[in-house]
Amino acid sequence: MNKKCFGVDLGGTTTKIGLFQLDGTLIEKHEIPTNKEENGIYILDNIEAFINNVIVKNSLDIKDIIGVGIGVPGAVTDDGVVNKCINLGWDVTDVEDIMKKKTNFKIKVGNDANMAALGEYWKGGAAEFSSIALVTIGTGIGGGIIMNGRPINGFNGAAGEIGHIPIVYDETETCNCGKKGCLEQVASASGIVRVAKKFLIATDKPSTLRGAEEISAKLVFDEAKNGDIVAFEVVEYITKYLGLALANVAGIIDPECFVIGGGVSAAGQYLVDLIAANYKKYVFHPCKDTKIVLARLGNDAGMYGAAKLVIDSSKDS
Amino acid sequence: MNKKCFGVDLGGTTTKIGLFQLDGTLIEKHEIPTNKEENGIYILDNIEAFINNVIVKNSLDIKDIIGVGIGVPGAVTDDGVVNKCINLGWDVTDVEDIMKKKTNFKIKVGNDANMAALGEYWKGGAAEFSSIALVTIGTGIGGGIIMNGRPINGFNGAAGEIGHIPIVYDETETCNCGKKGCLEQVASASGIVRVAKKFLIATDKPSTLRGAEEISAKLVFDEAKNGDIVAFEVVEYITKYLGLALANVAGIIDPECFVIGGGVSAAGQYLVDLIAANYKKYVFHPCKDTKIVLARLGNDAGMYGAAKLVIDSSKDS
Numbered sequence: 001m002n003k004k005c006f007g008v009d010l011g012g013t014t015t016k017i018g019l020f021q022l023d024g025t026l027i028e029k030h031e032i033p034t035n036k037e038e039n040g041i042y043i044l045d046n047i048e049a050f051i052n053n054v055i056v057k058n059s060l061d062i063k064d065i066i067g068v069g070i071g072v073p074g075a076v077t078d079d080g081v082v083n084k085c086i087n088l089g090w091d092v093t094d095v096e097d098i099m100k101k102k103t104n105f106k107i108k109v110g111n112d113a114n115m116a117a118l119g120e121y122w123k124g125g126a127a128e129f130s131s132i133a134l135v136t137i138g139t140g141i142g143g144g145i146i147m148n149g150r151p152i153n154g155f156n157g158a159a160g161e162i163g164h165i166p167i168v169y170d171e172t173e174t175c176n177c178g179k180k181g182c183l184e185q186v187a188s189a190s191g192i193v194r195v196a197k198k199f200l201i202a203t204d205k206p207s208t209l210r211g212a213e214e215i216s217a218k219l220v221f222d223e224a225k226n227g228d229i230v231a232f233e234v235v236e237y238i239t240k241y242l243g244l245a246l247a248n249v250a251g252i253i254d255p256e257c258f259v260i261g262g263g264v265s266a267a268g269q270y271l272v273d274l275i276a277a278n279y280k281k282y283v284f285h286p287c288k289d290t291k292i293v294l295a296r297l298g299n300d301a302g303m304y305g306a307a308k309l310v311i312d313s314s315k316d317s
Numbered sequence: 318m319n320k321k322c323f324g325v326d327l328g329g330t331t332t333k334i335g336l337f338q339l340d341g342t343l344i345e346k347h348e349i350p351t352n353k354e355e356n357g358i359y360i361l362d363n364i365e366a367f368i369n370n371v372i373v374k375n376s377l378d379i380k381d382i383i384g385v386g387i388g389v390p391g392a393v394t395d396d397g398v399v400n401k402c403i404n405l406g407w408d409v410t411d412v413e414d415i416m417k418k419k420t421n422f423k424i425k426v427g428n429d430a431n432m433a434a435l436g437e438y439w440k441g442g443a444a445e446f447s448s449i450a451l452v453t454i455g456t457g458i459g460g461g462i463i464m465n466g467r468p469i470n471g472f473n474g475a476a477g478e479i480g481h482i483p484i485v486y487d488e489t490e491t492c493n494c495g496k497k498g499c500l501e502q503v504a505s506a507s508g509i510v511r512v513a514k515k516f517l518i519a520t521d522k523p524s525t526l527r528g529a530e531e532i533s534a535k536l537v538f539d540e541a542k543n544g545d546i547v548a549f550e551v552v553e554y555i556t557k558y559l560g561l562a563l564a565n566v567a568g569i570i571d572p573e574c575f576v577i578g579g580g581v582s583a584a585g586q587y588l589v590d591l592i593a594a595n596y597k598k599y600v601f602h603p604c605k606d607t608k609i610v611l612a613r614l615g616n617d618a619g620m621y622g623a624a625k626l627v628i629d630s631s632k633d634s
């Protein structure tokens with residue numbers, strides 16, 4: 001029972017590397033800067049070197065390492081090829097193949113949001129549920145879907161991209177993705193700030209937000225909780241669209257549970273309750289009691305999910 | 318290589334029973350009326366008797382029958398329990414268990430729309446694709462999703478219920494399901510007729526639809542193809558919402574292919590092209606080239622899918 005694995009969450013700024021027991025116990029975790037110089041050609045070498053370092057320092061037996069799971073911030077196909085990753089400077093990159101040749105370990109690669117979903121499904125907020133959709137509300141909105149214990153990647157690696165479903169029909173501004181009306185435009189941290197500024201211009205109601213040096217999503221939620229009318233209108237508006245989006249997801253895949261993560265989820269049960277109220281309004285009736293819970297693993301979720309991905313794959317083979 | 322199976326598509330009016338070779342060759346098919354008397358207590362007995370009849374008439378060896386797959390018009394959980402079926406008069410019914418005890422064959426049960434999707438995936442319009450979403454546009458709108466070769470049932474058996482995703486925000490009338498704004502309210506056969514009548518009242522433009530004895534979805538498409546302006550506006554309106562719905566599905570599960578079936582799909586490539594044009598407008602860019610094809614198996618799709626379900630399950634065990 002000395003078997004172990006590594007779970008790696010490769011991010012645009014830092015890379016998290018965790019050494020896990022196969023039951024999900026995190027033995028140790030580390031964070032190294034992601035070196036994006038020269039189109040990210042050093043990234044995989046750095047991960048390899050760091051893993052070897054952990055192995056030597058802990059006097060681990062190579063035979064006990066069942067493999068390395070890696071989450072990357074880009075679309076990943078079912079066979080572990082990263083379909084471009086602008087964030088890291090990568091073109092199409094066969095990460096599984098490259099890392100396998102470097103390390104001789106079994107390598108499994110997944111999209112970072114899908115890995116976060118798998119992590120929450122395994123050891124986080126959704127550990128007791130059989131199928132989940134994770135929605136991470138941060139700077140953008142991402143998501144991941146776990147059905148039958150596995151992440152759904154999608155044919156183009158775009159499954160779970162809940163932030164870019166077309167949902168705001170009267171949107172006049174353009175999303176980063178080039179379209180208009182994406183969920184991310186109103187309900188991400190930056191979207192919430194954008195909506196708040198629009199609402200403040202459109203009304204002359206008093207609001208504590210007007211005096212703020214800088215409006216943040218956190219401030220909007222804090223002031224809404226404190227009874228500020230305009231802040232509450234903003235929160236009502238954005239949770240209406242989150243409820244609609246979850247109702248869409250339910251009508252398509254009907255998960256047992258929704259998990260809300262990302263920085264904005266710090267607004268806690270208050271946010272969940274408002275999303276749930278709107279969800280119930282819009283969803284097809286068989287799904288009206290679907291659970292909505294908060295994520296629990298924070299920034300470690302992706303690392304956990306990556307570890308789980310390689311553990312599951314070693315069971316298959 | 319004498320192995321065979323039965324695929325049964327249990328409908329509200331008739332039940333289709335097909336005898337299949339395991340490679341998908343349909344040996345013979347039959348249709349019997351569905352006897353819904355006394356809350357449908359005779360339905361499963363009738364299917365059993367008919368199957369036995371086919372076995373005897375063909376002098377089949379019982380040992381060569383690997384099982385019976387059954388599609389039912391209701392929500393089905395992963396373990397084959399039908400979660401009520403108002404259409405048949407059934408309360409919660411463990412069809413797998415009941416039929417197994419009656420017949421001694423391996424029994425697998427699925428939702429009829431999911432079975433149609435599995436049929437089209439196996440031997441129909443989507444036979445060359447790895448993952449699909451089927452949308453059946455008939456009296457209502459149904460759907461089924463196949464990922465990794467298997468139907469997604471959903472926790473409440475409601476996955477693929479694309480007809481009831483909330484999509485028309487300014488809808489004033491109520492859907493059969495009790496909500497307002499479901500896709501089915503505008504884009505099903507009856508929805509198309511409803512929209513056409515509303516459009517005719519709202520405009521004084523001339524239209525051949527005004528003289529029609531009865532407006533049908535077929536007539537609307539025929540007249541739109543013939544250049545009738547109001548009919549074309551109706552078609553534009555409903556294909557906009559179909560495009561939006563498919564864009565939603567793509568952002569959530571990113572299938573390789575969409576399959577359009579049901580009676581309204583008789584409008585053919587004309588319908589597909591209009592849906593595709595709208596889909597491209599609204600979808601997240603990595604999914605913009607997702608194929609949209611017509612279903613090919615017509616009313617036999619569910620029978621094929623039910624056969625495939627039991628074939629796959631016999632491979633697992």
